[in-house]
Amino acid sequence: QVQLVQSGSELKKPGASVKVSCKASGYTFTTYAINWVRQAPGQGPEWMGWINTISGNPTYAQAFTGRFVFSLDTSVSTAYVQITSLEAEDTAIYYCARSSGELFLDYWGQGTLVTVSS
Amino acid sequence: EVVMTQSPATLSVSPGERVTLSCRASQSVRSNLAWYQQTPGQAPRLLIYAASTRATGIPARFSGSGSGTEFTLTISSLQSEDFAVYYCQQYSHWPPLTFGGGTKLEIK
Numbered sequence: 463q464v465q466l467v468q469s470g471s472e473l474k475k476p477g478a479s480v481k482v483s484c485k486a487s488g489y490t491f492t493t494y495a496i497n498w499v500r501q502a503p504g505q506g507p508e509w510m511g512w513i514n515t516i517s518g519n520p521t522y523a524q525a526f527t528g529r530f531v532f533s534l535d536t537s538v539s540t541a542y543v544q545i546t547s548l549e550a551e552d553t554a555i556y557y558c559a560r561s562s563g564e565l566f567l568d569y570w571g572q573g574t575l576v577t578v579s580s
Numbered sequence: 581e582v583v584m585t586q587s588p589a590t591l592s593v594s595p596g597e598r599v600t601l602s603c604r605a606s607q608s609v610r611s612n613l614a615w616y617q618q619t620p621g622q623a624p625r626l627l628i629y630a631a632s633t634r635a636t637g638i639p640a641r642f643s644g645s646g647s648g649t650e651f652t653l654t655i656s657s658l659q660s661e662d663f664a665v666y667y668c669q670q671y672s673h674w675p676p677l678t679f680g681g682g683t684k685l686e687i688k
Contacts (some may be wrong), residue, residue, distance in 0.1 A: 483608070506679050506682045507667060523675050557623055564612065564630075564671055565674060566626060566669065567616075569631075570623035570625070572660075
């Protein structure tokens with residue numbers, strides 16, 4: 463069965479960096495893109511962008527350029543998002559989610575809570 | 581950016597009732613519209629894509645309709661597990677993909 467399993471919760475200080483992983487199983491990793499979605503406390507989902515798992519080419523939503531980097535390790539079917547210069551406003555649950563050629567998100571990871579606090 | 585507006589924000593309903601949720605796009609998204617369900621502490625779950633196609637394993641009591649700028653999600657007979665937050669999402673004009681603000685179904 464399709465599964466996306468994310469790394470565990472993180473507590474970071476402002477200015478630090480964090481790298482969240484998303485390991486896929488149950489399907490051929492390179493046949494679907496991986497999207498990243500942020501959900502701040504009490505808010506709706508916000509699409510951060512996606513990464514092409516064949517080419518490794520990322521596409522970022524405008525609000526997520528600069529401090530956010532998507533990457534892959536196709537040898538272990540894993541996608542990553544790294545966030546640098548963390549701010550309190552980055553406190554949120556970060557989800558990875560799979561999509562095909564059309565960008566609806568059919569399978570989601572369980573989410574990774576990133577808390578930024580001094 | 582396409583703005584998705586959902587109404588109402590909260591809906592109080594009783595189990596067994598039929599309920600219709602609305603989603604409006606700021607410009608036409610054709611039929612490139614998905615619905616998700618999110619229960620507390622869980623990731624969103626895909627219910628409907630292409631405006632009216634149920635995702636794998638989704639019960640038939642969930643149905644979607646609409647095209648262009650007006651969409652609805654109907655639950656024919658609410659079960660206890662259906663009390664959740666529902667989001668619509670367009671994938672016609674991107675980046676970015678955009679979600680609505682959600683409709684929360686509460687038990688009356």
